Amino acid sequence: MTFDYAPAPESRAVVDIAPSYGLFVDGEFVPAHDGKVFKTVSPSSEEVLSEVAQASAEDVDRAVKAARKAFEKWSALPGAERAKYLFRIARLVQERSRELAVLESLDNGKPIRESRDADLPLVAAHFFYYAGWADKLDHAGYGHNPRPLGVAGQVIPWNFPLLMLAWKIAPALATGNTVVLKPAETTPLSALFFADICRQAGLPKGVVNILTGDGSTGAALVAHPGVDKVAFTGSTEVGKAIARTVAGSDKKVTLELGGKAANIVFDDAPLDQAVEGIVNGIFFNQGQVCCAGSRLLVQESVAEELLDALKRRMRTLRVGDPLDKNTDIGAINSAEQLARITALAEAGEAEGAERWSPSCELPSAGYWFAPTLFTGVTQAHRIAREEIFGPVLSVLTFRTPAEAVEKANNTPYGLSAGIWTEKGSRMLWMANKLRAGVIWSNTFNKFDPASPFGGYQESGFGREGGRHGLEAYLAPSSPEGAR
Amino acid sequence: MTWRYARRYAPLVTMPITVPAYGKEAAGRLASMADVTADDGALRRFLHGLPGVDAVGLEARAATLGTRSIKTTAKAYAIDLALSMIDLTTLEGADTPGKVRALCAKGIHPDPTDRGCPQVAAICVYPDMVATAKEALGGSGIHVASVATAFPAGRAALPVKLADTRDAVAAGADEIDMVIDRGAFLSGRYMDVFEEIKAVREACARPDGSAAHLKVIFETGELQTYDNVRRVSWLAMLAGADFIKTSTGKVAVNATPPVTLLMLEAVRDFHATTGVQVGVKPAGGIRTTKDALKYLVMVNETLGEPWLTADWFRFGASSLLNDLLMQRQKLSTGRYSGPDYVTVD
Structure with missing residues (x-):
């Protein structure tokens, strides 16, 4: 007899998904202006989970106006008062973490082990962290009494729906901005549940507005003249389009x-x-992570040994039902993403x-x-250059530290990197290069709200998290009374 | 490094077919590694050439394996397996023949209300109690394990340690749980530790040519660092240990999941290099079914099927047994009983 783990599914009963959801504007759920809706499915089963509203340009306008109206009072609140709301939200996230973890795994396809042990604790930690900053902005290094920008238009991706929401909303609210946030088309549900948490926390109406929709909704939000600040996490392609849209505006x-x-x-x-770090680097969240360690650079003298160990470890990965507590790798988020991963893997071959x-x-x-x-991947292969955004690892080798640096930096991106060595001096030398x-x-893939996160070159600009993350939501400091 | 050794010794070992550490063929496999144990310098260079251990990463891996959810049929299987892997232990100054006989009776029939309940693997006692235990266990098939070599401190002269071992074997011990000289290890006298293990192994021999199986206790709570644990694991396996064991149960820190995981990894690498199969025994501090299942998950996902038997994995424990029994009863009846429905030792 073998030690086969019996199914250990997390209960779906802890989350109550309504058959349909409206947009969250000015503290109320409302249908889209033109009544349009779309369906959101569970990527692990293709089951339809709910129907959500497709926000149009009119809805964007309505939401931005609500946020503008709310901004006046919200930004005038003492920081300590804003902090109270954020602490309250953080606690509500903790209290409802099981429900939200199940919801996230259903809508996104990620294993419950990750949504429970990584996403949700980090979401709460982010709100706690920025709640702490709200009344200490004078000491953040941005001058005396730094001011909020106004209305933030925020567009987030589908890989960490609730965590990316937290990264965007927590610093924005702590600094006194109000927000209009658009979750990704394939993962709208946790943002809508977050809207409910805002109501539970008694957050003033209009401070947080959630608009569900596709790319056109995001484009309308980014282009809206009433938006003072645009924050986007997602693909480089869309990021470039956003940069073009806002060019020339303030x-x-x-x-x-x-x-x-x-x-x-x-x-x-x-x-x-x-080996654990490599596995965590590329298979965490099915590799659908912008900072995934998708290029393994291994010193040639240890390559065979390491790859043997990596393959042995990969054979123990458990792929399957995201709600099973023993699942290591869940479903790819959408048919579209699966097609992209499949095409790039075929290009590699x-x-x-x-x-x-491994056989699975x-x-x-x-x-x-x-x-x-x-x-057998080289710098010339597409799978060494293009972001696959899936559970696909490209292995390259190097001979010397200098060669490792050269190869690592030879990319249009520059978001993250990992260094594995027991030698401290080399580690620091590499980090500087x-x-x-x-x-x-x-x-690898260690996150903490106190640590700034962001990239170079085509990985974007600006930092989220930590003290640095406040800067994105604050106006340059000005002498007392100048504004 | 381990795989590099596997490759370097490939012509000698030619496709390492698994052999048990206690079998006759194991000696030949160890002889193929003779150059690394040829002298103090070679042994030191080898042990210090093993890959380092990152403490944070090791602990994170052990914690992640600890989140596996073992339910229903898997739980029933694992509980019975854990029961059958227990070295039911009493190592007290106050031990008496009566106490040892009671423990033996419990080991044979852990659950008096269910004769289908598996028996434990061994009864673990001090050397002077071996004869009593042997007699009480009769033909049950349960082994008698005896601690030896001036357990638990190991602070005695080598002849005393060897006499201690021979006494226990002569009294009928099937297994000897020796302690290493931590002082020698921590002061870098690796060859002393190596030679001592070899000597004790020889003292385990019986006149008929067979030998008691040797478990080597590291007292990892005293060795402190994970690098030390990896080194001492290799050292003991090179010296011919049949089992490597974490702790005596007599110091503040005993078996922990990360230390045990690291030892399982060392056993895995040693097996890949030499083909010799060595067992692992965490001891001390494992008291609940939940804990025991976490250890079995580590074995399952590090070494796999061949180690999931009492021949290759043991729990050194005493109070664990009753918790396993209560969980076992709960699975069959659907309700929790209580401490009065299992026996006191």
Whole structure:
């Protein structure tokens, strides 16, 4: 007899999804101006979860006006008062974390182990962290009495729906801005549940507005003249379009875009932990992470040993039902994303890289992609240059630290990087040479609200998180009475 | 590094077919590694050349494995498996023949209300109680394990330790749980530790040519660092340990999931290099079914099927047994009983 883990599904009963949702504008749920709706499905089963409103330009206008109206009082509140609301939201997120984790896994396809142990704790931590800043802005390094910008238009991706919402909303509210946020088309539900949390917390009407919709809604929001600040997390392609839209306006912009991070393993690395870090770097959230360690750079002298260990470890990954507590890898978020991953993996094979996956049975319904390893990859391969945004790891080798730096930096992106070595001096030398906004050493995909996050080059600009994250929502300091 | 060694020794080992550490073939496999144990310098270079351990990463991995959810049929299987892996232990100054006989009776029939309940793997006692335990266990098949070598401190002269071991074997011990000289290890005298383990292993031999199985206790709570744990694991396996064991249960920090995971990884790497299968025994501080299941998950996902038997994995425990029994009863009846429905030792 073998030790087979029996199914251990988290209960769906803890979350009550309504058959339809409206837009959250000025503290109320309202239907879209033109009555349009769209469906959101569970990517692990293709089951329709709910129907949500498709916001049009009129709805954007209505929401921005509500946020503008709310801004006057909200920004005038003492920081300590704004903090109370944020602390309240953080506690409500904690209290409802099981419900929200199940919801997130249903709508996004990510394993419950991650939504429960990573996403939700980080969401709460982010609100707690920025709640603490709200009454200390004078001491944040942006001059005396820094002022909020006004209305923030925020567009977030589908990979960490609620966490990205927290990254956007928490600093915006702490600094006295009001927001209009558009969640991704495929994952609108947790933002709508968050709207309910805002009501529960007694947040004044219009401070947070949630508009569901597709790319056209996001484009309308970004282009709206009443928006003072645009914050976007998503693809580099859309990020560029946003930059073009706001060019010439006085809107302040932060963009957090794609990446093609190098995870660099030296021959003196703690190998068992490096293997865990590689797995966590590329298979966390099915690899649908902008800072995923999608390029493994391994020192040639240890490559064979490391790859053997990595393959052995990959054989133990459990792919399947996101709600099962023992699932390591869940579903790909959408058919569209699956097609993109599939196409790039095929390109890798066509270009001559060697493809390997552990044998694993994928469910018949839903969108699935087996964890995949490409060896024999060079800088010239598409799978070494383009962001795949899926559970696909490209393995390259290097001989010397200088070569590792050269290869790691040879990318249009620059969001994150990983260094694995037991030698502290080399670790610090590498960190200074690498052009990436976040560098992890002997770990990967570690997040903390106190740590700034953001990229270089085509990975975007601006920082989220930490004291640095406040800057994106504050006007330059001015002498007392100048405004 | 381990795989590099696997490759370097490939012509000697040629496709390492698994052999048990206590079997005759194991000696030949160890001989193939003789150059790393040839002298103090070689041994030191080898042990210090093993990959380092990142503490944060190791602890995170152990914690993640600890979140596996073992339910229904998997739980029933794991509880019975854990029961059958227990070295039911009494190591007190106050031990008497009566106490040891009671423990043996419990080991044979852990649950008096259910004769289908699996028996434990071994009864673990001090050397002077071996004969009593042996007699009480009769033909049950349960092994008698005896601590030896001036347990738990190990602070005695080598002849005393060897005499201690021989006594226990002569009294009928099937397994010897020796302690290493932590002082020698911490002061860098690796060869002393190595030679001592080899000597104790020889003292485990019986006149008929068979030998008691040797478990080597590291007292990881005293070795402190994970790097030390990886090094001592290799050292003991190279010296011929049949089992490597975390702790005596007599110091403040005993078995922990990260330390055990690290030892499982060392056993995995040693097996990949030499083909020799070595067992692992966490001991001390494992008191609940929940904890035991976490250890079994670690075994399952690090070493897999071949180690999921009492031949290759043991729990050194005493109070764990009753918690397993209560959980077992709960699975079959649907209700929790209570401490009065399991027996006191």
